[in-house]
Amino acid sequence: MFKSQVMRHVARATRAQVPRAAVRPARPAVASIRHFTSAPSRFDKSTEDEHNAYTTAAEPGESGDHEGQFARTNQDIKVEYPEEKDLPPSQPVQGRGGIHAKRTLASFSLEGKTAVVTGGARGLGLVMAQALVTSGADVAIVDMNREEAQRSAEGLIELFQKENEGTDKLPKVTAHFCDVSSPTSVNQSFAEILRLHDKVDNLVTSAGFTENYDAISYPHDRMQKLWGVNVDGTYLYAVTVAKHLMERKAPGSIVMIGSMSGAIVNVPQPQAPYNAAKAAVRHLASSLAVEWAHAGIRVNCISPGYMLTALTKKILDDNPDLQKQWTSLIPVGKMGRPEDLMGAVTFLSSDASLYVNGADLRVDGAYTCT
Ligand SMILES: NC(=O)c1ccc[n+]([C@@H]2O[C@H](COP(=O)([O-])OP(=O)(O)OC[C@H]3O[C@@H](n4cnc5c(N)ncnc54)[C@H](O)[C@@H]3O)[C@@H](O)[C@H]2O)c1
Secondary structure (H helix, E strand, O other): OOOHHHHHHHHHHHOOOOOHHHHOOOOOHHHHOOOHHHOOOOOOOOOOOHHHHHOOOOOOEEOEOOOOHHHOOOOOOOEOOOOHHHOOOOOOOOOOOOOOOOOOOHHHOOOOOEEEEEOOOOHHHHHHHHHHHHOOOEEEEEEOOHHHHHHHHHHHHHHHHHHOOOOOOOOOEEEEEOOOOOHHHHHHHHHHHHHHHOOOOEEEEOOOOOOEOOHHHOOHHHHHHHHHHHHHHHHHHHHHHHHHHHHHOOOEEEEEEOOHHHOOOOOOOOOHHHHHHHHHHHHHHHHHHHHHHHHOEEEEEEEEOOEOOHHHHHHHHHOHHHHHHHHHOOOOOOOEOHHHHHHHHHHHHOHHHOOOOOOEEEEOOOHHHO
């Protein structure tokens, strides 16, 4: 968890400050002209350079802390992925219905499809599994947490029954143990899924995790595990499902859950391996989209921004200053709700997006636009 040192830093970083360039007295226009050939090194403090006054090469302190401070990582922040027992459980979201009288495009329906959702026991994976069930699909939840996967599968069916009273057709939702970073475990779980569902048409890869260490002290075994789950796990399940689809000569859709961290660098928490892993997921989606286009298998990526899951909520409840800093950087001014991914995953999984292939759909409240 966060150290007290971290809290001090975050508190300092969130204190409102006027950017120092904004309060400097006006200078003659010539001062802003930079001579490219004579710019001194930014570390050479002895050299007088007007340009320095507007850059991070200047000494901090003249009007508060240094510019750039809000756009930097803080190596003091360390957040280890919590132990399973310390994680709050996720519940299906309420009131989303299923069969209703509102008109919509038939191409959004997933009736008759079977989808696998890795990491579907909780968090974003569970909400996306719910979106697919609501849209007509049968779902196989694949997760390392066997008990929670089973509970969530039962919870989805119960909620479906409640929201669709009198329906005679219930969706089939099953739970399967798998460590997605292990090829053996992936093969075993997929064989089990085929025994229960006969076929698979869709895949959503949500199994993944993040943790925060500065790059210099990131434990190598943790880094390997992080890449093993986020990158290898995504790759292994995608290849397994694509092989099955090709054997059936059936079209299909794969949605990989990346992150805005694959496109930007989050601050202030350092997480270089996670960011690189999510960039890999995004490019894996594009690469496999091209490689499997001939077989009618589409591969797209969803890159969520900061989403308020049970897990992130717990971290932020303990660290309100961090929440302030995160939301201050989101143009829409708030974190996303897991439900905000329901439409995105249904769109990319269904025929509504038949010509969308190799895309990265950012669901981040415009974070990555700034
Ligand atoms: N929560 C966010 O703000 C956010 C933002 C961007 C991207 N993401 C990404 O979304 C995905 C889901 O995140 P979340 O917030 O729902 O996390 P979460 O921890 O709530 O859920 C992740 C699920 O993956 C499972 N899992 C972990 N390792 C596994 C493994 N080796 N094999 C199988 N299952 C495994 C966990 O048991 C858990 O059920 C992750 O890939 C994450 O990187 C999350």
